[in-house]
Amino acid sequence: MKKLFILTLFTTVIFTQTTVNPDISVIGDLIINQDGEISSSGVEIAIQGYVNPFARADVFLHKHADHNAIHLEEAVISFERGLPLNMGLRAGKFRPDIGKINKEHAHTLFFIEAPTSMKNILGDEMWGTFGVEPNWLFPLPWYAKLSVGYFTKAMGTACNHEVEEAEEDSHEDHTEKTTAMSARLSHFVDLNDVTHLEIGSGYYRDIENHELPHLHHVAELDFKIKWRPDTYRSFTWQGEIFRKSPIENPENESKIAGYTWMNYQFNKRWNVGVVADFSTDIDGEEFKSYGAFAGFSPAEESSVFRLVLSQEQHGDETHFGVKGQIIWALGPHKPHQF
């Protein structure tokens, strides 16, 4: 990780000597809960730019607010316009195209943190892994995309930064430990000039996973509908549902998890919404959560204040929580939600 950090700094220095610097952005936050505890999800550094006329590269580094070193969240090259047959390609470390929320960075979420049910399926920091993911646009009048990927880490396991740090410190070769594949088919349709619908379905499968007793597979369905009558007003409703089960003995340990949220942006600066999620099994117990949120962006999304009220029910335990967040951004990568 230290080598990576030095390499990044060195690369940045080289870039600054040219006239085609990449965009460099930093996003930070501060979170306070109902007990007055102050924390932070850390600082994200984004370095983004074009590699050549056909491909761009995006590097996201994350320094968590803990003792661990800088964590490589994503480092990916994306070929968009250079390939034949309406094909695109992502290669490197990135968040695979499965579901909606897996690709959304936490600072774009209206409700501060990803739903617990999704963390339980995808991993604490969502599913990010090294791999390669070609995708195709179908020759249809509407936007229909198929992505298929081959990856070196399993979904939901060994994908948070503390585990990765531990792996790196142990100097063991973990590259053959797990392999996985995923596929997603998504459609995007304009219902009218101001309303659009996106629906998707995905499938994930462990190919090799020596960390768990069973290989798993996951199926998902997702949707997002947005009504945007003008620039500053919009209503968005998004949801997805995952079913994770062992490939053998699917009756055992099979679980279903999902979430949905609705957000109403009623002027340039204010938004309000609700969020709910559930899982049939988190640590052997059923989980449900409901919440309401509000956001205020005083100046061009470069700083955002968020407030979330939530009630979680995990087995017999009920927990009520309040969280406030201030989030700020330097540079073009901002905490906006599209």
Next chain:
Amino acid sequence: MGIQYHISLYLIYFMILGEHRGKNRKNIMKKLLITILLTGIGFGKINVVTSITDLADIAKTIGGKRVKVTSIARGNQDPHYVEVLPSYMMKVKRADIYLQVGMELDLWAQQIIDGSRNRKLQIVDCSQRINRMEVPTNKVDARLGDIHKYGNPHYWLDPENGKIIARTIAAALISTDPAGRNMYESNLAQFLQEVDFAMNLWRETYAELKGMNMFFYHNSWPYFTERFGLNVVAHLEPKPGITPSPAHLERLLRIIRNDDITLIAMEPYFSNQAPEYLHQKTGIKIVKLAQSVGAVKEADSYLNMFRYNLEVLKSHLNK
């Protein structure tokens, strides 16, 4: 979209239920043939996609029957903030030419172009020959608000710049479709003539607007005010893109009272809240101007947009 959408649904129907035979299939074949024939009417044209409606209107005027033009942003939308939608990528996927505003106004366009995967697309920056205003001379950063480092990008709000845009578009169309050169050149000459004629008329008709002191909500209008001699005393936004603060509104109240400012002009998409506050305190009038073709229904073409704006300002003066 509608017709093509139905064709695709039929094709999927055939792929999935291809084993169906008989009458039903015959009927579907007939419908498919009709829709393909109907869609064929649009084939063979140069497909132009633009970032804003003003570029689209000029492209339609120059391209005439040889082009099919689509704008990404609607006229009543703030062109700074356009959500990048996959359906826009599909529009650009089939395009021959993309007309950008440039000067960092439509930064979102690049993502749409990339997502389109269109390798033959000709991308034209319409700002390339514009005499740019308000180009910063010092370091540009977020302290200055949403400032554009290549200058104020609202250059289409000067009819003289409309002529420059038209020449740029004509050159792009000729390079993509040399067979249409004569028509493009003839349409360009006619457009330039119309602008000159309108400008001569407007100089006389709206001469009284010269020196008129007023507020604007956002700094979108320097090209317009420079051309027609209006005097911008202040903007309601303390910095470009920053919503008016109470302290700034108090400053504006003092200016209104001291300098006898009687008019606020704003784009239709901005919130009425701050202008209404000033109106209630001082009686200052509020008018909504069209910043783009289609922003209001009277601004249904590039030249009609100026006619509408000038008439609105004149009618205020005559009250």
